[in-house]
Amino acid sequence: MANDNIIDGKAFAAGLRERIAVETAKLTAEHGIVPGLAAVLVGEDPASQVYVRNKNKQTVEAGMRSLGETLPADTTQADLLAAIDKLNADPAVHGILVQLPLPDQIDPNSVIDAIDPAKDVDGFHLRNVGLLATGRGGMVPCTPLGCRMLLEDRLGDLTGMNAVVVGRSNIVGKPMAQLLLDANCTVTIAHSRTRDLPGVCREADILVAAVGRPQMIGGDWIKPGATVIDVGINRVPAEEEGKMCLVGDVDFDEAVKHAGAITPVPGGVGPMTIACLLRNTLVAACRQNGIEVPDI
Numbered sequence: 001m002a003n004d005n006i007i008d009g010k011a012f013a014a015g016l017r018e019r020i021a022v023e024t025a026k027l028t029a030e031h032g033i034v035p036g037l038a039a040v041l042v043g044e045d046p047a048s049q050v051y052v053r054n055k056n057k058q059t060v061e062a063g064m065r066s067l068g069e070t071l072p073a074d075t076t077q078a079d080l081l082a083a084i085d086k087l088n089a090d091p092a093v094h095g096i097l098v099q100l101p102l103p104d105q106i107d108p109n110s111v112i113d114a115i116d117p118a119k120d121v122d123g124f125h126l127r128n129v130g131l132l133a134t135g136r137g138g139m140v141p142c143t144p145l146g147c148r149m150l151l152e153d154r155l156g157d158l159t160g161m162n163a164v165v166v167g168r169s170n171i172v173g174k175p176m177a178q179l180l181l182d183a184n185c186t187v188t189i190a191h192s193r194t195r196d197l198p199g200v201c202r203e204a205d206i207l208v209a210a211v212g213r214p215q216m217i218g219g220d221w222i223k224p225g226a227t228v229i230d231v232g233i234n235r236v237p238a239e240e241e242g243k244m245c246l247v248g249d250v251d252f253d254e255a256v257k258h259a260g261a262i263t264p265v266p267g268g269v270g271p272m273t274i275a276c277l278l279r280n281t282l283v284a285a286c287r288q289n290g291i292e293v294p295d296i
């Protein structure tokens with residue numbers, strides 16, 4: 001039976017991808033532009049391979065061009081930077097994504113800094129980080145953008161709400177906090193040194209968990225009626241011996257009893273990340289060609 005306090009990220013992401021496909025088809029028909037997304041994968045990390053495969057498939061389904069390169073694990077930093085330079089200069093490439101983590105011999109910051117900010121569809125380049133922090137647009141990191149979309153779809157205007165983000169990473173926690181601030185929430189960022197984390201979480205109308213610790217956030221940390229967004233993806237042993245399963249950072253079975261709305265894992269935030277990557281690629285293709293960005 002459908003439970004209406006569960007936020008169905010899978011369905012929302014499917015709808016978003018459909019809207020992106022419609023706008024992509026329009027861009028191609030009216031301007032002859034096919035948005036191109038290049039993913040650069042270095043090495044053979046199995047989780048990265050799965051992500052890049054899914055991304056490639058969904059890119060093509062949206063009517064975009066899936067480009068990109070797989071480089072060997074022993075690629076030097078100079079060779080990777082040269083590959084990025086080529087993609088920066090290629091007019092068929094509108095978005096570039098370098099899959100993290102990178103092998104130890106490569107400094108991820110130098111690589112992120114080398115991507116043309118206009119093609120930085122992950123939103124990790126310093127210029128885009130600065131634009132987000134100063135409320136001036138730019139490319140917004142995909143996972144937090146997806147979380148904001150799910151929140152606004154469920155709650156409408158977020159103005160004045162108390163939002164607590166647990167986690168302060170550059171790819172999720174910090175940009176998530178910026179987006180909630182931009183949406184006029186009162187924002188607290190919690191982390192591993194926060195005192196009385198359960199008490200801080202209990203103040204939240206909106207609680208975003210981006211920690212990477214399986215089911216750390218208990219049911220009694222949730223203010224009754226709060227909206228809970230669980231970004232965590234943790235692989236743990238399943239009840240069936242020898243099998244693994246995915247759980248979030250929130251103890252879903254307990255939290256769902258208190259929350260007004262909550263994202264499940266899997267099927268919550270996860271599918272929004274690639275959908276937002278496609279959205280950013282479409283936005284990048286429009287901006288690079290001086291075309292008005294559609295409202296999606």
Ligand SMILES: NC(=O)c1ccc[n+]([C@@H]2O[C@H](COP(=O)([O-])OP(=O)(O)OC[C@H]3O[C@@H](n4cnc5c(N)ncnc54)[C@H](OP(=O)(O)O)[C@@H]3O)[C@@H](O)[C@H]2O)c1
Pocket residue numbers: 143166167168169170171172173190191192193194197210211212213231232233234269270271273
């Ligand atoms: N759905 C998606 O598409 C998607 C995308 C990205 C990430 N994820 C998942 O989201 C989770 C977080 O990812 P991330 O890249 O942000 O992780 P990260 O870089 O490891 O950051 C984790 C954050 O959690 C904080 N933390 C760790 N232990 C804590 C504790 N006991 N109490 C309070 N805070 C604690 C850390 O605090 P300190 O800074 O003090 O160390 C850090 O700020 C992971 O499970 C990841 O797999 C999902």
